[in-house]
Amino acid sequence: MIRSSDPDIIRPYLEDASNLAGGFANEVVFPENEKDVSQILAEASAKKIPVTVAGNGTGLTGARIPFGGIVLSTEKLGGIQEVDMTKRYAVAGAGTTLRQLQESVNEKGFLYPPDPTEQNAFIGASVSTNASGARSFKYGATRRWIRRLKVVLSDGSVLDIQRGQRPFLRFEKEKKGAVPLVPTYRTPPIKNAAGYYVDDRLDPVDLFIGAEGTLGVVTVVEVDLIPKPE
Ligand SMILES: Cc1cc2nc3c(=O)[nH]c(=O)nc-3n(C[C@H](O)[C@H](O)[C@H](O)COP(=O)(O)OP(=O)(O)OC[C@H]3O[C@@H](n4cnc5c(N)ncnc54)[C@H](O)[C@@H]3O)c2cc1C
Secondary structure, X not given: OEEEXXXXXXXXXXXXXXXXXXXXXXXXXXXXXXXXXXXXXXXXXXXXXXXXXXXXOOOOOOOOOOEOOEEEEOOOOOOEEEEEOOOOEEEEEOOOEHHHHHHHHHOOOEEOOOOOOOOOOEHHHHHHOOOOOXXXXXXXXXXXHEEEEEEEOXXXXXXXXXXXXXXXXXXXXXXXXXXXXXXXXXXXXOOOOOOOOOOOOEOHHHHHOOOOOOOOEEEEEEEEOEEOOO
């Protein structure tokens, strides 16, 4: 795994498409697999060093711009792992661009419906921002098309979560020792990507979609496909 404290290597990661200025970081790291991600996060947690997750920097809100600590780039976590035409799903590493994903399923006659305009965005980031776009009027935002996620948590542990296969998270007032604790507000039923997603029956997969990397690093994404319309 490459790690660098060279200001020239760090500089591109202090920007995205938002033009937010003033970002700074001590180090940029390029994990090449889940184990690397785990190691970085465990180490940063133990030393209380902030970590900012970087996708491909097309975000318009400055969310990937670090203000101190480590930048964890997901660019070496790409690659299509599987396309299953019978069960209509594809599995891709977080650093796969939407263009790469779309091309690999299009050639098999399928479509990944979300199209958040910027094809250079990474699939891991489009999950983390719950990206939507013009096609969302018909197909909804990214959330609706995510079947399974692999996520590395801040202590370095790995979650592999499939939609519908874990108990829903419940909403409870904070009690001593009660876990899990989830927000008590409700996500409004309008186009909205602010705050953690909350629902009365919250599938754990949905908690990570739109969380902008604050709950963990998405490493692998499994998406639903549809036959490509003519
Ligand atoms: C011309 C243009 C058009 C656009 N149109 C749309 C549009 O129609 N709809 C739309 O929704 N957006 C749009 N965007 C915004 C942008 O493309 C999306 O937000 C996209 O999802 C960002 O992807 P990225 O790889 O560039 O991520 P980045 O900008 O690098 O990161 C975005 C956020 O995701 C987090 N993150 C990245 N990777 C991971 C990961 N693996 N695990 C956890 N957290 C992670 C980052 O910390 C950051 O908070 C547009 C941008 C441009 C420049």
